[in-house]
Amino acid sequence: MGELTSGAATPCPRRREATGVYRDAMAVPELIRIVSRDSPMALAQVERVRAELTAAHPGVRTEVVPVRTTGDKWLGDLSQVEGKGAFTKEVDAALLAGEADLAVHCVKDVPADRPLPAGTVFAAFLERDDVRDALVHPEGLTLDELPPGTRVGTSSVRRVAQLAATHPQLRCVPLRGNANRRLAKLAEGEVDALLLAAAGLERIGRSDVISEVLSPEVMLPPVGAGVLALQCREGDTGLIEAAAVLNHPDTHRETTAERMLLHVLQGHCNSPIAGLARVDRSGELSLRACVFTPDGKTRLNAHEWAGRLDPATLGTSVAVALLRQGAREVIDGIPH
Numbered sequence: 001m002g003e004l005t006s007g008a009a010t011p012c013p014r015r016r017e018a019t020g021v022y023r024d025a026m027a028v029p030e031l032i033r034i035v036s037r038d039s040p041m042a043l044a045q046v047e048r049v050r051a052e053l054t055a056a057h058p059g060v061r062t063e064v065v066p067v068r069t070t071g072d073k074w075l076g077d078l079s080q081v082e083g084k085g086a087f088t089k090e091v092d093a094a095l096l097a098g099e100a101d102l103a104v105h106c107v108k109d110v111p112a113d114r115p116l117p118a119g120t121v122f123a124a125f126l127e128r129d130d131v132r133d134a135l136v137h138p139e140g141l142t143l144d145e146l147p148p149g150t151r152v153g154t155s156s157v158r159r160v161a162q163l164a165a166t167h168p169q170l171r172c173v174p175l176r177g178n179a180n181r182r183l184a185k186l187a188e189g190e191v192d193a194l195l196l197a198a199a200g201l202e203r204i205g206r207s208d209v210i211s212e213v214l215s216p217e218v219m220l221p222p223v224g225a226g227v228l229a230l231q232c233r234e235g236d237t238g239l240i241e242a243a244a245v246l247n248h249p250d251t252h253r254e255t256t257a258e259r260m261l262l263h264v265l266q267g268h269c270n271s272p273i274a275g276l277a278r279v280d281r282s283g284e285l286s287l288r289a290c291v292f293t294p295d296g297k298t299r300l301n302a303h304e305w306a307g308r309l310d311p312a313t314l315g316t317s318v319a320v321a322l323l324r325q326g327a328r329e330v331i332d333g334i335p336h
């Protein structure tokens with residue numbers, strides 16, 4: 001067999017060059033300016049990226065360029081903000097203007113119904129953190145223990161719909177602002193409890209306030225939950241290569257399936273959609289997704305294994321299954 005494919009016995013020169021230490025060292029820029037939102041959570045995310053970048057490329061210097069996004073400034077209803085990408089627009093603009101070289105985004109905040117801004121690409125998806133939502137209650141009660149009428153602070157239509165379905169005795173109260181601000185509002189008594197992403201609380205060092213971590217069966221997470229993406233300018237091949245070493249392949253597969261689901265569904269800001277892809281221990285990918293009406297009374301559900309499908313095709317397949325159940329009518333029937 002070896003004789004028939006003698007060419008394969010000799011390492012391909014091109015491949016050797018691509019992994020060669022010398023070439024790699026040449027490609028890594030000496031300074032990487034990292035742009036991100038300026039919330040405490042976003043800045044904690046940047047610190048993780050800096051640590052991973054400098055561990056992978058000793059000698060590289062990093063600088064942080066914090067920007068405030070529309071989503072941080074406007075604390076009203078997000079659907080009233082023109083267009084999607086309220087948490088990403090200004091970050092993308094800084095990248096494209098050359099004010100920074102690398103953007104760090106929560107994938108959850110990056111619109112999936114359209115391509116990335118022209119001229120930019122994802123260079124890596126970091127290993128996924130906890131995907132689950134968490135309940136924060138000052139006395140440590142769990143969701144099932146909350147007394148009727150408890151005011152739960154969240155502006156997420158996905159959380160509101162699922163909570164309405166499983167815990168109709170609770171009252172969701174709109175609450176925006178970054179996680180630290182929401183915790184402050186809870187402390188001031190504006191609400192009795194909060195629903196927040198467990199990963200976000202961990203990043204700001206406040207997992208101590210979590211009274212219950214909700215399983216995906218109780219509260220299916222949003223597309224991209226717990227994933228950080230690195231985005232670069234398209235032509236920046238040296239930097240793209242340098243950033244790609246931070247890519248986590250299974251997270252990449254999960255994220256690709258989830259984002260394709262959202263792309264095909266073409267939701268809007270008020271459409272409650274949840275989707276979670278998982279690579280299991282045997283390496284197989286599955287995707288589970290739901291589309292809800294805002295009151296949670298209608299819940300379309302699809303769950304498929306990839307089998308031989310690539311991640312993007314799995315995302316399409318699950319979206320099509322939901323569309324066959326009437327997802328288009330549900331989504332379009334919600335005022336936006």
Ligand SMILES: NCc1[nH]cc(CCC(=O)O)c1CC(=O)O
Nearest residue numbers: 106108196197199200225226227
């Ligand atoms: N919309 C804000 C936002 N974007 C990402 C996270 C959580 C962290 C993540 O899932 O990556 C949060 C906060 C929250 O939902 O509580």
